[in-house]
Amino acid sequence: MVEPASMRDAATNLPAELTNFVGRxxxxxxxxxxxxxxxxxxxxxxxxxxxxxxxxxxxxxxxxxxxxxxxxxxxxxxxxxxxxxxxxxxxxxxxxxxxxxxxxxxxxxxxxxxxxxxxxxxxxxxxxxxxxxxxxxxxxxxxxxxxxxxxxxxxxxxxxxxVAPLTVPSHGEERTTPLRQYEAISLFVDRAAAVVPDFTLTEDNRAAVAAICRKLEGIPLALELAAVRLRAMSPHELAEHLTDRWELLTRGSRDAPDRQRTMAACIEWSFELCSEAERDVWAYVSVFTGDFELDAAQGVCPSGDDSGDDDACAQLPDVLLALVDKSILAAEVQGGRTRFHMLPAIRQRGISRLRERGMLTQLRRRHRDFYVELSRRTQREWVSPRQIDLIVRLRREQGNMRTALEFCHQEPGEAEPGLRMGANLLEFGLAEGLFRPGRVWFGRLLAQAPEPTATRALALRTACWWATMQGDMEPARELLAEGTALATELGEPVTTLFEQTAGFVAMFSDDPARAVELFESALTGFRSSGDISQTTHTLVLLALVHTFTGDLDRALACHKECLGISEPAGESWYRSYSLWIAGLATWAAGDETSAIELARESLRLKRAMAEKLGIGLGLETLAWIAAPHDPRRATILLGAAQNQWEAIETSTAALPGLFSYHQRCIDVLRADLDAARFDELWREGAALDQAAAIDYALDERPPSRRRDIGRKTESATGDNLTRRETQIAELVAKGLTNKDIASTLVISKRTAETHVEHILTKLGFTSRIEIVRWMSDRPESADTESG
CATH class of the missing domain: 3.40.50.300 (P-loop containing nucleotide triphosphate hydrolases)
Structure with a gap:
């Protein structure tokens, strides 16, 4: 079963903390x-x-x-x-x-x-x-x-x-002072217990632990790297080892600030304690940007013929786990896949090793080749049950793909693989909508590879589609003209691909008759060549144009044929659009009940893919259908759809045939609702996050306000404030400073400050003015404690 690619909480994308946060x-x-x-x-x-x-x-x-x-x-x-x-x-x-x-x-x-x-x-x-x-x-x-x-x-x-290093005890303090009050000690003990479960701070090891933390100057990353060594050393041995080797490790960086030398020395020490295979893999995976997965690491690691030693790559899964154990890599499971991450400071040591060995360009090329192959696999398996997995994977890999394209742009003679990558991602680009950066890359790489190759033709095709989707029609027509001329020289199947592309441009140019003619011709060619993916794609486009022209029988026939291909194949993206178009056609034919079910079925697929354009279209369509008999619901749905349009910087106005539906809906609602009520309902819809908007559209739960929109009324009830905090909040609302509050209540200024900080945290506020507003909205409070 495919795991839905639903977006995280719309209010945040903060990465999960993989280890405990200590101190500060x-x-x-x-x-x-x-x-x-x-x-x-x-x-x-x-x-x-x-x-x-x-x-x-x-x-x-x-x-x-x-x-x-x-x-x-x-x-x-x-x-x-x-x-x-x-x-x-x-x-x-x-x-x-x-x-x-x-x-x-x-x-x-x-x-x-x-x-x-x-x-x-x-x-x-x-x-x-x-x-x-x-x-x-x-x-x-x-x-x-x-x-x-x-x-x-x-x-x-x-x-x-x-940001200062964590606090450490001065020399000798460990004999008389509770060590847990020092943040560096707490962090080291926490990380030590994670790698040696029975590790505790004892009378026997407290002096050694204090010495380790002092030597590492309370630097968190250094402490984490050192704690891993307790698998093989006692605290006493570790402290002694640091003392014996530290001067040697800091040589060569005497111009760096002391603590930067300490950090560099700690990384170098970790590097020296790795096996040769671990050092090699550390260097190889340093070419990744951010996260990477096992198959990507396998693609990047050179074979024995390339490196002269294939031990590291032959044992790659074990070596990666060893690097995780040593805190060189962090591992996190996302969507059932393990992704590895390396901090920038550690990554630079790996890059240095590649430079020393003259392997950096070779590894960057292998990195690029892996992502070119991933793009090819995406195109090849687009009509398959793996489609959503591939979409989610490519979303995770955007940083690495940008790095691969940078290599193609910066390295002489390497532009064509970058064009191939872009050409392969036409459908993913349509689904994800990153047209602006994609077109920038095409502009750079097309200028570097002017040869009239099939790769250039396919790149021109993808660039044309993306320009068209942006409504940038003049550049789109220029790309189409060059691509069509090149396709004439290259012949089939490129010629058919450009017939389809010309139809796409005609559809966005408000020339539906010409679009139908070109799509029909392209469809014949794709059927003849057995190109299942483009056959399905063209059927979706034809269904849409037929719906615009009112030829509903032909639109529904295209939809039926599309489902006949996409459903058995386990494909989702073409099918979701075909269902949406069938909903429009069925609604136009007068069958509102079936239209709603088709639109909702499409929206469910779009939710699984987290595709904002399709979600926006689904919400809009259900609003159009509801408008004549349920203006409240229709207006809320339009407001919710607006969130999607703002995020993807487009609207139904991008396609003339769709915009007429939107305008008619607005006219109906304006006739039924006064301006104030319309605006109120629109704002209610706009206050829904994506998940809540879809739930409402599908009737899976009633409309609820976006979690964080309502946070100040939901979390700021005051029920979790103590009587003293409520009293201080009232004084803040009267305009008293912390010094005034301290004087009034006969407490220290620092105590007053602490109370105000707790109030802000409990209520989810960031400033005193929010306390003032909140207090003014509350009913009269009960008598507060005195003294």
């Missing part, structure tokens, strides 16, 4: 206080000190304080600042369907949202990040930004928080 309570409160007072907070510090973990924990604790949630963007593997806006847009769930620039799309999307954006590892893109963040903060009043970087962005209003 005061720092977390400081950062949250800074975010309540400043719209830009930057966590600075050297690599390995824990900036990312702190940012993630603070973001998780503040999640309910933002109407539109928290979004996390990892920038560590992004090398080209030109892709920064698109990377952020992707993390926000946006799709580059419009022809606007990515920064303009971001501004438009964020302008009306209240959201916390976490930008992680910004230092290598600091200038580009600063420019974009400045633009967003100036134009999006509900946006707050939390960044991690080795240096500040240096923007006006930025609050900079330097």
């Amino acid at each position: 309570r005061a720092e977390r409160n400081d950062v949250k206080r800074s975010l309540s007072e400043s719209r830009l907070v930057t966590l600075t510090g050297f690599g390995g000190v824990g900036k990312t973990r702190l940012a993630l924990r603070v973001a998780a604790e503040l999640r309910r304080a933002f109407t539109d949630g928290v979004r996390f963007v990892s920038l560590g593997e992004l090398n080209d600042p030109a892709w920064l806006p698109d990377t952020i847009a992707t993390a926000l769930g946006m799709q580059g369907r419009s022809t606007r620039t990515a920064p303009a799309s971001l501004v438009e999307y964020l302008r009306r949202r209240e959201l916390l954006l976490v930008l992680d590892n910004s230092e290598h893109l600091v200038e580009a990040v600063a420019v974009l963040v400045d633009t967003l903060l100036r134009t999006c009043p509900g946006l707050r930004v939390l960044t991690t970087s080795r240096e500040p962005l240096r923007l006006r209003g930025e609050s900079v928080h330097t």
